[in-house]
Amino acid sequence: MSRCLAARAATPPARRWQALLSILLLGVALFGASPARAEVPSIAASGFDHYTLALTWHPGFCASRSRPPRECREPELRRGTEQGFVLHGLWPSLPHRLSERGVERRHWWRQGCFIEHERPEGGFCRHPALELPDDLAGELDSVMPGRASCLGRYQYAKHAACLNVTAEDLFDTSVALVEAVNASAFADFLVIHRGGEVARNALIEAFEAAFGEDTGRALRLECAGRGNRLLTEVRIGIDARSLADFPASSSLVRLGRGDCASRVRIAVFD
Numbered sequence: 001m002s003r004c005l006a007a008r009a010a011t012p013p014a015r016r017w018q019a020l021l022s023i024l025l026l027g028v029a030l031f032g033a034s035p036a037r038a039e040v041p042s043i044a045a046s047g048f049d050h051y052t053l054a055l056t057w058h059p060g061f062c063a064s065r066s067r068p069p070r071e072c073r074e075p076e077l078r079r080g081t082e083q084g085f086v087l088h089g090l091w092p093s094l095p096h097r098l099s100e101r102g103v104e105r106r107h108w109w110r111q112g113c114f115i116e117h118e119r120p121e122g123g124f125c126r127h128p129a130l131e132l133p134d135d136l137a138g139e140l141d142s143v144m145p146g147r148a149s150c151l152g153r154y155q156y157a158k159h160a161a162c163l164n165v166t167a168e169d170l171f172d173t174s175v176a177l178v179e180a181v182n183a184s185a186f187a188d189f190l191v192i193h194r195g196g197e198v199a200r201n202a203l204i205e206a207f208e209a210a211f212g213e214d215t216g217r218a219l220r221l222e223c224a225g226r227g228n229r230l231l232t233e234v235r236i237g238i239d240a241r242s243l244a245d246f247p248a249s250s251s252l253v254r255l256g257r258g259d260c261a262s263r264v265r266i267a268v269f270d
Helices: 003-007 014-031 058-063 096-100 105-115 134-143 145-149 151-159 167-182 185-192 200-211
Strands: 050-056 086-092 197-199 219-224 230-239 263-265
Touching: 050 058, 050 167, 058 230, 086 134, 086 145, 086 151, 086 167, 096 105, 105 151, 134 145, 134 167, 145 151, 151 167, 167 185, 185 200, 197 200, 200 219, 200 263, 230 263
Parallel strands: none
Antiparallel strands: 050 086, 050 230, 197 263, 219 230
C-alpha cells in the first residue's frame, strides 16, 4: 500500500473518537488550518485552467456496482483501502484550444481526448499500456487498485494523452496528491466515521478544518444508491499553476456542487 495508507492504524469505532475529533477541529479553529504537506511535483499548465483530483472511497464505490470489477472482488486488492482514499484520476479542465474551437465543457468532460483520438472498442485494457518507472508503477498500484482493471491506462488516454503531459508526470503528481489528502484530518474524519452515517455539511466542515476556511467550495461530493446517500467519491479542484503548493488553501479552486443527500453513509467492506 502507499506510504500513507500503510501507516494508518486501525481506527476504533466512531463513537469513541467523537470527543477527539471535536478537540482536533477546535484546535484548527483556534490556531488556523495546517494541512499535511507532501512533495507535489508541478506539471506545467499547458493551456488549461485547473485540475480535478478525483478520489474514490473504495468500499462505497464497490457497494454501488451491480457488477463489481476485479479490484472490488479480490481481497488482496481491497486490503488497506478503508484507511484512506484511492485514486480515480487527475483531470485537466477544458483545454483553451478546444474551447476556442467551440467545444463545450460538458462535451470535454464526457469525451476528453477522444474528441481528437478515436476511442478503441472494448474495455479499458484496449488502451496502450503505461510506460512508467518500476518504483512509480508500484506506488501507483498502491493508491489505485483500479489498475487491476486497466483504469490507469484509460485515465491517461482520456484525460491527458492529447495534452503536453506525460504519463510519468501525471501519475507521479497524482500519487503525491493522494498521499497529501490521506495525511490530512479530512481523511481521518472519513476513517473515523466509516461504517456509519454523517451529515453532508459535516464532511464539508471537516474539509475546511483540514485545508482552510472557505475551501469547502473546492470540494465536490459524489454519492450513489437509494437517495444518493452512499459516498463513492470526492473531487477537489486545484489550480493548474499551483499544484506544487497543494494542499495550501491558495491552490484550491471552486468546483460545482455534488449530488449527495443531506445525510451520507461511509461504507466499509463486509
